[in-house]
Amino acid sequence: MSKPRVLSGIQPSGNLHLGNYLGAIKNFAANQAQFENYFCVVDHHAITNPQDPKALYQQTFDVANAYLAAGLDPKEVTIFIQSHVPEHTELGWILNSFCYFGELRRMTQFKDKAGKHPEEVGVGIFDYPVLMAADIVLYDANFVPVGEDQRQHLELTRDIANRVNYRLGEGTLVVPEPLIKKEGARIMGLDDPAKKMSKSATTPRNYIALTDDPDTIRQKLRAAVTDSGSEIRFSEDKPALTNLLTIYSLLSDTPIPMLEERYQGQGYAQFKSDLADVVVEALGPFQTRLRELDSNPDYTLAILRDGAARAQAQASTVLRRVKERMGYVLPS
Numbered sequence: 001m002s003k004p005r006v007l008s009g010i011q012p013s014g015n016l017h018l019g020n021y022l023g024a025i026k027n028f029a030a031n032q033a034q035f036e037n038y039f040c041v042v043d044h045h046a047i048t049n050p051q052d053p054k055a056l057y058q059q060t061f062d063v064a065n066a067y068l069a070a071g072l073d074p075k076e077v078t079i080f081i082q083s084h085v086p087e088h089t090e091l092g093w094i095l096n097s098f099c100y101f102g103e104l105r106r107m108t109q110f111k112d113k114a115g116k117h118p119e120e121v122g123v124g125i126f127d128y129p130v131l132m133a134a135d136i137v138l139y140d141a142n143f144v145p146v147g148e149d150q151r152q153h154l155e156l157t158r159d160i161a162n163r164v165n166y167r168l169g170e171g172t173l174v175v176p177e178p179l180i181k182k183e184g185a186r187i188m189g190l191d192d193p194a195k196k197m198s199k200s201a202t203t204p205r206n207y208i209a210l211t212d213d214p215d216t217i218r219q220k221l222r223a224a225v226t227d228s229g230s231e232i233r234f235s236e237d238k239p240a241l242t243n244l245l246t247i248y249s250l251l252s253d254t255p256i257p258m259l260e261e262r263y264q265g266q267g268y269a270q271f272k273s274d275l276a277d278v279v280v281e282a283l284g285p286f287q288t289r290l291r292e293l294d295s296n297p298d299y300t301l302a303i304l305r306d307g308a309a310r311a312q313a314q315a316s317t318v319l320r321r322v323k324e325r326m327g328y329v330l331p332s
């Protein structure tokens with residue numbers, strides 16, 4: 001029996017952080033045996049914001065290396081760069097005609113980025129969810145593991161896929177489902193628990209980068225915002241502690257009620273210091289592997305090239321299916 005398919009992607013834009021790890025990367029690795037997996041580095045998505053060319057180049061390796069360092073097995077899992085498989089942009093173009101202006105205008109991420117000057121926002125940012133839909137349906141993906149911020153884009157992907165099936169016939173595209181974990185799908189900023197931890201944060205105090213050294217991690221956690229009062233409790237009126245407890249629990253595999261009990265009557269300082277130990281220890285082996293991979297880009301590139309060949313074999317069959325049903329004259 002064939003396993004259900006999974007596809008997900010991460011943008012090579014900015015520093016990978018603990019939110020990316022807990023909301024996405026760690027789960028990709030933990031669940032890889034259950035699925036047939038495709039993970040891509042979505043460089044075409046990253047360029048919807050201006051990127052420094054040297055940074056884009058390095059960050060593309062960084063994301064691929066993070067997949068590998070987290071334990072994705074390149075023999076079992078297809079890891080590739082989005083732009084190595086041109087079917088993504090071609091199907092993205094076609095899907096544009098299956099998606100409405102009004103749908104894209106309502107996307108929260110677009111509205112956030114468009115801010116107060118929607119007339120001057122790039123068309124790429126506006127159109128970005130359609131390319132994401134193409135990324136997913138090209139692999140007949142059944143499930144898409146992502147953080148909470150991507151739920152709306154997944155809903156749109158489902159609407160597009162259903163519309164394609166309605167117009168071109170059932171079975172043209174697989175309609176995917178999001179895989180969003182209850183815990184860790186929305187890690188909040190250390191400087192402001194009302195905002196998510198983000199690559200594009202204005203201050204590095206917002207996030208713990210996956211490459212931060214132990215001293216930096218300790219310092220950032222010491223400085224992390226806390227709630228009024230002194231209790232270490234998981235509740236809506238304690239957003240900062242709720243976030244820190246979530247991180248502690250996921251990285252140490254300890255249920256939150258057990259942590260609440262352990263820290264009863266203790267102050268924030270001890271809790272934060274222990275949390276720093278947990279983060280440093282959990283990231284240690286990952287960071288060691290990351291450094292090894294970073295020193296050997298040819299190794300990573302060989303994996304990415306092999307991945308692209310495997311990915312393209314799959315993607316081209318789906319693109320062909322769509323084009324045939326639409327009446328395109330195929331070149332061969």
Ligand code: AMP
Binds near residue numbers: 019023146147186196
């Ligand atoms: P991005 O950094 O936008 O390319 O996101 C890569 C993956 O990390 C996506 O699955 C996001 O949903 C997830 N992600 C990003 N930020 C967070 C966060 N603060 N908490 C949990 N997951 C996140």
Ligand code: TRP
Binds near residue numbers: 008132135136
């Ligand atoms: N939009 C996603 C993000 O910002 C990245 C992404 C692009 C993606 N294509 C995808 C995620 C396909 C899952 C599946 O995080």
